[in-house]
Amino acid sequence: MARKITTRRKTLNTLFAWGIGLLIFFPILWTILTSFKTEAQAIADPPVFLFFDWTLENYAIVQERSDYMRFLWNSVILAGGSTVIGIAIGVPAAWSMAFVPSKRTKDILMWMLSTKMLPAVGVLYPIYLLFIKLGLLDTRLGLTIVLMLINLPIIIWMLYTYFKEIPGEILEAARMDGAGLKEEILYILTPMAIPGIASTLLLNIILAWNEAFWTLNLTAAKAAPLTAFIASYSSPEGLFYAKLSAASTMAIAPILILGWFSQKQLVRGLTFGAVK
C-alpha cells in the first residue's frame, strides 16, 4: 500500500529541497553569472545578480591572453588518453577475473585496491626524480601514464562489478554451441559489457580531469592542464573576478555536463562496488 502524500506536504518538501539545492549550487551559479559581468560590475557594492549588462568579453580576453586552448587541449589529452589506456589494460584484467575466477582473484582485487590507498605525497619525490631522469617532467606522456596508473584500480574494480552482473549461463550456452574464446568475447560478452565500459570511461574522465596533485607538481608550462591554469590565478590576477570566473566556468563546464550523465555510476565507482 502506497503512502498517501498530501499536496501540502509535497509542496513543503519541494520548497525546502529547492532552497537547499540552490544554496549548495549557488557558488557555481555565482561564478557563471560573474563571468558575464564587467570587472566593475563583478565587485559592485551592493552585488548585482541578474540585472547587469551581459558581456562575453571576459571569455575572449581569457582566451587570447592566457592561451586557454593549450591548457584545455592538455586536459583533454591527459584525461582522455589516461582513460583510454586504462580501459584498454583494465578490460582484459577485469574480464578474466570476472569470468575465469581463481582462488587468488579476490586477493588480487584487494591488492589492486590497496595501491589506490597509497598517499601520493609519500611517493612524490621518487616520481619527481624518475620523471627528471627519464625526461618526463612537464610532458603530456609522463602525466598521462601517472593519471592512468592512479585510476587503474578504480577502472578495474568498476569493470569487475559490471562484468560480474553478466549471467554466466549465457557463456555456457554459447560454449555448448561450440563457440570458442574469441567468438565468446567478440559476439556475446562485448555487446553486454558496453554499458559498463561506457560508465567506467565517463567516471574516469571526470576523475582524471579534476586531479590536482600530480598535475600541479609534475607540470610547468608545456603539459599543464586546466587545474594548473586555474591555480595560476591565485596570484594577483585572481583579483579580476570576472576573468577568473570566465576561466573557471570554461574549466568546469565540460565536466559538469559529463558528471550529470554519470551520477549513478559515480556511486558504484567511488565505493568500489560496495554501494550500488
Place this chain on the structure above:
Amino acid sequence: MATQHSRSAARIMMAPAVILLLGWMLVPLTMTLYFSFKKYLPLRGGDLGWVGFDNYVRFVSSSAFWPSIQTTLIIVGGVLLITVVLGVLLSMLLDQPMWGQGVVRILVIAPFFVMPTVSALVWKNMFMDPVNGLLAYLWKFFGAQPVEWLSDASIFSIVLIVSWQWLPFATLILLTAIQSLDSEQLEAAEMDGAPPLSRFGHIVLPHLSRAITIVVLIQTIFLLAIFAEIFVTTQGSFGTKTLTYLIFQRVLESQNVGLGSAGGVYAIILANIVAIFLMRIVGKNLDA
C-alpha cells in the same frame, strides 16, 4: 567450467595490469624507504650518506610536526562530521516526494564535479575576500565587521570549502542506500504509532550504518591527501599546514628529501591504517 586453456589465457589478460600496478607500487615505495634512511639534499651536496632512523626522529621532533597532525585531524574530522550529518539529513529530504526531484539532485551533486583548484579559488576570492567577497557584503549588510576568513578563521574556511566539495559525495551515496530501504517497514512502524525520531533512530539509521561507514572511510583516505585546496588558498600558512602539505614543503620546497621521505612513510602508515578497515568492508562485499 574454466578449462586449462582459458586459465592461462586469463593469466595473460591480467598480466599487464598486475605488472604495471606492481611497478607503480614497489618502485616509488622502495625509493621513498631508501631516501628516508639517508641525508639527501639535492641542492646542497646531494647524497650525504646513511643516517639510520635519524630522519624519522627529526621529522617527529620538528616543531611543525604535531601542529600538522592536529590540523590534519581537525580538517578531516570537521569535514567528516559536517558531510555525514548534513548528508544524512539531505538524503532523507531528497528521498521525499517532491516536484523537480531530478533537478534538485543535480544541483546538490554539482560541486563534486568542480575541480579542486577552481572551488578553492572561487571561495577564496569571490566569497571569502574581506573586501570584495560576497560574505563580506553580507556581513556589512547586517552591520557586522567583515571577517578575514582565510587568515583569522583559516581552518574553518578550509573545512567549509572541502565540505562543500564532499557533501555531494556523502549525500549521493547515502541517498542510494536510503532508496533501498524497505518503505513498508517504515509504514508499519508509522501505523504502530512510532514517533518520527524513533523511526529514524531504529530503522533509518541502522539501515544507513554500512553506507555511513563507507563514506567515512573513503572520504578519510581522500581528505588525508587534500592538497590543492591549501595550495591555492593559504599555502599552508595561518595554521593550515596538514601532514600532506608539510611533507610537500619538505620535499619540493626545501628539497630535504631524506626528511620528507621519512614523513612520507608516516603518511603511508597512517593511510594504511584507514585502508585496512575499508578493505575489510569492501572485501566482505566481494564474498556476497
